[in-house]
Amino acid sequence: MKSRMLVLGTMLAVALAILPAHSQGPTTITWSTLATGGPVVAKVYRALAQQFERQNPNVRVNVQIQPGKSEEQLNRYVTLFAARDPSVDIISIDIIWPAQMAAAGWLAPLDQWFTPAARDGFLPGAIRANTIGGRIYGMPWYTDAGLFYARADLLQKYNARMPQTWDELIQTAQRITAGEANPNIAGFLFQGARIEALASFFFEVLWSNGGDILDANGKVIVDNGGGQAALNFMLDLVRRHRITPPGVTTLTTDDTRVAFQNGRVAFMRNWTDAYGFFQGEGSAVKDKVAIAPLPRGSVRSASTLGGWQLAISNFSRNKEIAWRFLEFMSGRVGQKSMAMQVSTVPTRKDIFEDAQGKRVQPHFPDMLRIALNARPRPQIADYPRLSTIVQTNVQAALTNQITADEAVTRMAREICALLNQ
Numbered sequence: 175m176k177s178r179m180l181v182l183g184t185m186l187a188v189a190l191a192i193l194p195a196h197s198q199g200p201t202t203i204t205w206s207t208l209a210t211g212g213p214v215v216a217k218v219y220r221a222l223a224q225q226f227e228r229q230n231p232n233v234r235v236n237v238q239i240q241p242g243k244s245e246e247q248l249n250r251y252v253t254l255f256a257a258r259d260p261s262v263d264i265i266s267i268d269i270i271w272p273a274q275m276a277a278a279g280w281l282a283p284l285d286q287w288f289t290p291a292a293r294d295g296f297l298p299g300a301i302r303a304n305t306i307g308g309r310i311y312g313m314p315w316y317t318d319a320g321l322f323y324a325r326a327d328l329l330q331k332y333n334a335r336m337p338q339t340w341d342e343l344i345q346t347a348q349r350i351t352a353g354e355a356n357p358n359i360a361g362f363l364f365q366g367a368r369i370e371a372l373a374s375f376f377f378e379v380l381w382s383n384g385g386d387i388l389d390a391n392g393k394v395i396v397d398n399g400g401g402q403a404a405l406n407f408m409l410d411l412v413r414r415h416r417i418t419p420p421g422v423t424t425l426t427t428d429d430t431r432v433a434f435q436n437g438r439v440a441f442m443r444n445w446t447d448a449y450g451f452f453q454g455e456g457s458a459v460k461d462k463v464a465i466a467p468l469p470r471g472s473v474r475s476a477s478t479l480g481g482w483q484l485a486i487s488n489f490s491r492n493k494e495i496a497w498r499f500l501e502f503m504s505g506r507v508g509q510k511s512m513a514m515q516v517s518t519v520p521t522r523k524d525i526f527e528d529a530q531g532k533r534v535q536p537h538f539p540d541m542l543r544i545a546l547n548a549r550p551r552p553q554i555a556d557y558p559r560l561s562t563i564v565q566t567n568v569q570a571a572l573t574n575q576i577t578a579d580e581a582v583t584r585m586a587r588e589i590c591a592l593l594n595q
Contacts, residue, residue, distance in 0.1 A: 203492050203499060204236040206254075207266035208247050210428065211451060211516060218515050226502045233495055243369055243426060244268050248558065255280040255489070263490040264499060267312060269303045269481045269550075270370070270557050276306040277555055282486040283309045287497045300521040303550065304483055311485055313500045314521035316447070316512060318480030319548035320378050321541070323434060323442045323452070326464040328354075340382070340407065340469045343441060347417040350440045361417030363430045364408075364443040366572055371427050373564040374478040375443055377551060380404040382471030387552050387560070387589070394595055397586035405571055405578040412572070423572050435459060443468060445480055446541050450517025465537060467544050479548035481521070513538070519545055556592060563588045 205223070209216040216239045223235040240247050248271060254262060255278065267275065275281045288310055293301050300314035324336055328350050337343040347361030365371035380386065385400020411418040425433075431448045433439050437458035452463045467475040484503055486496045502508050509520040514534055519541050525531055526542055552560055563585055571581040589595075 200232045200234045201492060201495055202234045202236055203263040203490075203495055204238060204261060205264040205266075205499065206238045206240060206247075206250075206262045208242070208244060209239045210244075211431075211447065212428070214451075214454070215516050218512060222503060222508055222511055223499075225507070226499055229502070230495075230498065233498075235499065238262070245369060245558075251275070251280070255487070258489050260487070260489045260491050262487055263492050263496040265485055265487060266315070267483050267485050268370070269300075269318075269479065269483065270561070272304050272311050272483065272485070273306050273553070273555050274558060275485070276309075276311045280488055281311040282488045282490065282493055283311060284313065284486070284497070284500075285309055287501070288313060295523055296521050297523065297546070299479060299546070299548075299550075300481060300483075303479075303481070312483030313485070313504045315482045315484050315504050316509065316518035317521050317545045318445045318447060318482070318519065319541075319545040320374055320443060320468055320477040320480070321446050321448075321544060322466045322468045323444060323448065324464045324466065325350075325437075325440050325459065325462055327459075327462040328440050329464065336464060336466050337441070337469050340379075340471055343469045344411075344415045344417060347440055348415065351417065358438055360419050360433070360439045361415075362411060362441045362443075363418060363422060363425065363433060363439050364411075365425060365427050365430055366418075366422035366569070367424055367426045367429070368565045368569045369426055370561055370565070371445075372568055373561045374480070374551070376404060376408065376564055376568050377478050377549075378443070378468055378476045379407055379471065381476035381549060382468070382474055384471070384473040387564075388554075392554075392593065394586050394589050394593065396589070397582050401582040401585065402579055405568060405582055408568070409571060409578055423569060446519050446545065447517060449537060449541075450515075453517070465540060467547075477544055477548040479545070479550045481545075554593070559592055560589055563592065 209219060220237050223237050227233060227235055251265060296314050297317060300317055304310050304312035304314060332350055332353055334346050337346050343362060351359060351361045364375045380400055383400060383403060385404060387396045389395045412420055430442055431444055431451060434442045435452055435457050452459050468477055484500045486493055490496055506522065509522050510525050510528065512518045513520050513525060513531060517535060526538060531538065551557060554560060567581040567585040570576050571578050
């Protein structure tokens with residue numbers, strides 16, 4: 175009897191041990207991301223997540239579309255990771271975040287999965303941006319760069335060529351706005367709200383005239399005359415040349431995109447991913463858009479390198495499955511789907527040679543050339559703080575709180591303090 179009871183007890187224990195495994199169900203991974211561009215982009219993200227689920231029946235992807243701007247998303251991540259919260263497995267990160275996040279121990283290194291041979295299939299700039307201290311922390315998802323947009327129909331109407339220099343932009347924008355005589359049509363828009371894109375535009379103007387924030391040795395040089403000239407130029411676009419409206423100081427990336435898309439702008443600085451919206455249904459400028467590198471200053475044309483990556487939280491309990499999702503989203507299927515549907519510029523080299531891609535997105539070769547020649551932002555560990563310093567002082571000048579000289583002097587002083595110079 176005792177022997178029988180022992181056998182029954184053992185069988186029951188085995189059954190109870192096995193039961194949770196059978197009743198556990200699919201593993202859920204959570205992906206937190208912005209969807210710049212709104213519902214259209216969010217719909218593409220969710221559709222790709224569902225496609226991944228069909229290929230992986232035992233996995234469910236919880237897609238968390240976050241509102242707001244990239245800076246607000248970074249603040250969410252800071253709070254999440256400070257609490258060592260494992261609830262989010264995958265995050266979308268801006269190209270300027272890997273150094274800060276890797277140094278804080280927030281990202282899982284991808285080296286065990288993302289081999290050097292696999293990295294060879296991606297654009298080298300995207301790989302460099304995600305490599306910190308010899309280890310890789312992000313999977314390149316799509317690349318980006320500051321791009322010059324023009325209304326091709328208005329250029330044709332006024333028999334004008336695409337502006338090649340900042341001076342030509344001013345002259346052509348003034349000519350078009352005078353001819354249109356419509357106060358609702360701006361000559362030129364950039365992102366003037368206190369966001370990352372404002373710092374990026376300041377860098378582009380600064381670089382185009384031979385200036386910089388730091389020299390090759392990391393010394394602050396923005397106040398050697400170049401910074402003042404760049405900021406005065408931005409102020410002149412609004413106050414002297416009047417091709418940019420004073421309200422630009424409130425405009426975000428999407429605000430400027432929507433204005434151009436609605437036919438209310440002749441020229442605009444924005445990122446490469448805006449193009450797809452201009453060619454979408456309901457766009458007032460569909461088939462009326464021309465693109466080019468940003469105008470030259472006294473030295474060159476300069477564009478800020480951008481782009482987004484996918485990374486795995488170091489606190490995730492599902493890293494292996496999360497990697498499979500990264501591999502899918504940044505793979506040929508994921509990147510091509512996004513390129514075809516929302517015009518993101520791929521980071522995989524093979525997609526640029528894809529026959530369907532060339533047919534559907536004939537502008538990609540031009541965007542690729544601009545992205546390959548784009549410059550990274552100052553590469554320091556606490557870049558977000560440096561960017562905040564630039565944004566704050568540039569906008570203070572744009573909103574008439576201080577002069578351009580005062581803004582650049584403060585900017586230099588605050589960056590020196592940040593870098594202990």
